[in-house]
Amino acid sequence: MRPSSWRSISLSSNVAGTPLGRRSFLGLGAALTGSLAIGAKPANAAPASPPADAPWSQSLGAGVVDRPYGRPADTEAGVIRRNVPWLTAGAESSVSFSPLQDLHGIITPNGLFFERYHAGRPDIDPDQHRLMIHGLVERPLVLTMKDIVRFPSTSRIHFIECPANGGMEWRAAQVNSLQFNHGMISCAEWTGVRLSTLLDEVGVRKEAKWAMVEGADGAHMNRSLTLDKCLDDCLVVYAQNGEALRPEQGYPLRLVVPGWEGNVNIKWLRRIKLGDRPWFSREETSKYTDLMPDGTSRGFTWLIDAKSVITFPCPEKPLTGPGLYEIRGLAWTGNGKVKRVDVSTDGGVNWQTARLHEPVLSKALTKFTLPWQWDGQPALLESRAIDETGYVQPTIAQLRTQRGTNSVYHNNSIQTWQIKPDGSVFDVQLA
Numbered sequence: 105m106r107p108s109s110w111r112s113i114s115l116s117s118n119v120a121g122t123p124l125g126r127r128s129f130l131g132l133g134a135a136l137t138g139s140l141a142i143g144a145k146p147a148n149a150a151p152a153s154p155p156a157d158a159p160w161s162q163s164l165g166a167g168v169v170d171r172p173y174g175r176p177a178d179t180e181a182g183v184i185r186r187n188v189p190w191l192t193a194g195a196e197s198s199v200s201f202s203p204l205q206d207l208h209g210i211i212t213p214n215g216l217f218f219e220r221y222h223a224g225r226p227d228i229d230p231d232q233h234r235l236m237i238h239g240l241v242e243r244p245l246v247l248t249m250k251d252i253v254r255f256p257s258t259s260r261i262h263f264i265e266c267p268a269n270g271g272m273e274w275r276a277a278q279v280n281s282l283q284f285n286h287g288m289i290s291c292a293e294w295t296g297v298r299l300s301t302l303l304d305e306v307g308v309r310k311e312a313k314w315a316m317v318e319g320a321d322g323a324h325m326n327r328s329l330t331l332d333k334c335l336d337d338c339l340v341v342y343a344q345n346g347e348a349l350r351p352e353q354g355y356p357l358r359l360v361v362p363g364w365e366g367n368v369n370i371k372w373l374r375r376i377k378l379g380d381r382p383w384f385s386r387e388e389t390s391k392y393t394d395l396m397p398d399g400t401s402r403g404f405t406w407l408i409d410a411k412s413v414i415t416f417p418c419p420e421k422p423l424t425g426p427g428l429y430e431i432r433g434l435a436w437t438g439n440g441k442v443k444r445v446d447v448s449t450d451g452g453v454n455w456q457t458a459r460l461h462e463p464v465l466s467k468a469l470t471k472f473t474l475p476w477q478w479d480g481q482p483a484l485l486e487s488r489a490i491d492e493t494g495y496v497q498p499t500i501a502q503l504r505t506q507r508g509t510n511s512v513y514h515n516n517s518i519q520t521w522q523i524k525p526d527g528s529v530f531d532v533q534l535a
């Protein structure tokens with residue numbers, strides 16, 4: 105039987121420019137069923153008899169609270185965060201990547217959210233944790249977790265992306281993997297208190313223009329932020345996807361700076377100090393700059409510009425034979441909402457508009473899809489995000505013209521996946 109959702113896709117969409125009527129739908133349906141199930145019978149051949157009951161259909165299963173805190177099926181054991189052992193000297197100052205190739209939708213499950221540590225993951229006692237707010241304020245405060253949870257709460261869905269995501273590919277394509285090339289992004293529903301609410305409580309002095317935010321990990325990682333951004337949409341959060349933050353994501357308290365690079369989203373947040381200038385000096389422990397072709401450096405490049413990637417097919421999830429497929433992907437921008445995503449199957453010569461799936465939220469991952477009839481010929485798949493400001497995701501060639509190849513950060517270029525006739529998928533860059 106054909107899934108009914110395919111009926112609507114086939115009837116309402118254009119594939120390779122051909123309007124699909126009822127006749128094409130039947131044809132595509134057969135191709136679809138054949139291509140998705142390896143060795144499947146033709147779509148309209150009825151099975152001789154219903155399949156026999158498997159062992160699990162003939163016995164009682166495990167009872168409730170067999171697993172008081174649930175976990176994925178044992179057969180999903182390969183869906184995990186992974187690191188690149190040679191990338192960093194040790195695991196305490198390192199990064200792990202989300203398995204985007206195995207994820208569906210816009211929310212990253214808490215156990216699969218990417219990790220980035222400068223001094224490892226501290227395991228903090230929330231009863232002993234404090235948040236101090238001081239500097240250019242009327243009434244400096246030291247807050248306990250109980251104090252923080254009493255403030256009016258808010259929940260919002262936002263991505264966090266490390267600006268080093270894709271940083272291994274500034275000079276050439278070298279990581280044949282979706283997970284390792286794009287997995288330094290994740291998205292969650294965050295719950296906490298608006299930073300503006302806490303700043304109201306302490307009273308901002310009028311000379312204040314900047315904030316220094318600091319973590320309680322061994323790195324005491326700190327970053328400078330503009331007061332405007334703090335008052336606009338920053339959140340001090342204690343929950344992630346409905347449960348307490350994971351220790352990996354900053355338990356018991358983290359800053360979320362929507363749409364800005366990951367490193368300003370300070371985890372294990374313990375201090376906010378207001379001042380009249382940035383702490384871009386001896387006092388700031390982590391500096392993030394972009395080395396430009398002329399030898400100068402750009403600082404304070406916080407914004408995550410529009411970016412997208414096709415998550416199916418990808419090197420980890422090849423095609424299994426000619427037929428109808430749904431190209432799937434994710435798009436995002438730190439500048440608000442994704443307005444449109446275009447998909448090309450010929451390396452950027454022709455583009456079709458993909459369907460954006462609700463909800464399309466500001467500074468959150470957005471899902472897109474496009475049906476595609478693959479004829480078994482070589483193809484070059486690309487996606488291109490356009491955000492509500494009109495900004496268009498650049499090619500790697502365009503980005504290099506402007507920024508050179510010395511940079512590590514902010515590679516938001518279009519990803520090209522090369523499809524070979526056997527269905528395998530490769531990470532390539534076009535000249």
Ligand SMILES: Nc1nc2c(c(=O)[nH]1)N[C@H]1C(S)=C(S)[C@@H](COP(=O)(O)O)O[C@H]1N2
Pocket residue numbers: 217218219220221222223264265266267290318319320321323324325352353354365366367368369370371372
């Ligand atoms: N205290 C503290 N906050 C931190 C870090 C850190 O090492 N220590 N890493 C930063 C960096 S570089 C990134 S990209 C994000 C990653 O967030 P995640 O580990 O929840 O994915 O956290 C940021 N906040």
Ligand SMILES: [Mo]
Pocket residue numbers: 220265266267268366367
């Ligand atoms: Mo980062």
